[in-house]
Amino acid sequence: MGPSSGSAGKFIKLCSPTIHYTADMSGRRVVVFPSAAELGPALAHLVASRADKALSERGRFTIGLSGGSLVSMLGKELPVLPDLDCSGWLAGFCDERLVPFDDGESTYGLYKNELFSKMNIPDSRVLAIDPSLTVQECAEDYAGKLKKAFPKEDIPVFDVLLLGMGPDGHTCSLFPGHALLEETQKIVAPISDSPKPPPQRVTMTFPVLNSARCVVFVSTGGSKAHVLKQVLDGGDGPVLPAARVLPSQGELFWLIDEPAASSLTLPVERQGSAAKL
């Protein structure tokens, strides 16, 4: 798509050599970086800026985390930011695999090692699942934890949700064609037939994703090019789960790298600043 196509709207000119261009595509602010190495620091700055804002306006910063490449990216980039005070942070998980915390598949376990320990975020500031429960109980228990953490809201409003997207267009544990895509009542749902192992997981539902103040997708690598085109460009195919994330009030960013963007036709704006995100 280009400036003349329907899905591409105004293009935002920023000023730093590390961002190639940003585009406003159907309410999504798409930012393309030369590589994942340049995307990581911008992601960290974006999180820090929304944390500053939340802390000054509401006295705490709530963030939902996802697995995949985000774990190591955040573990590398956030702890090295100067003057980042995490004492007011409350971290949860956009989805989680129902495995013990010391299992290599546990998203909590990965973040504990790669991020929480480096940033001195204690367990009391982390909303985690109870992996000893059945998947049904686990979803109810985690939903209860979210409700307790957001007592004034029917649907939790996270300051930032960080999401990845699988090559099939799934996000969180919301997979293409699955009945959970239509869930409107629960804020957290169990899934016991995840097409991607492990099969048992719990996941935030679209009502939570679409209530956030800021949602940031991170997607990198050439293996995502085809599905990114489908999600960002639309077209005749089914609307993939990642494309259904459109916060009703909040911001929506797609931070991608050039290989992932290679099937998109983007404008030639080539200046930007991570600080302006």
Ligand SMILES: O=C(O)[C@H](O)[C@@H](O)[C@H](O)[C@H](O)COP(=O)(O)O
């Ligand atoms: O729970 C999972 O099985 C993964 O965490 C998965 O959902 C991941 O987030 C996406 O596949 C994006 O992965 P990348 O960030 O590595 O692209």
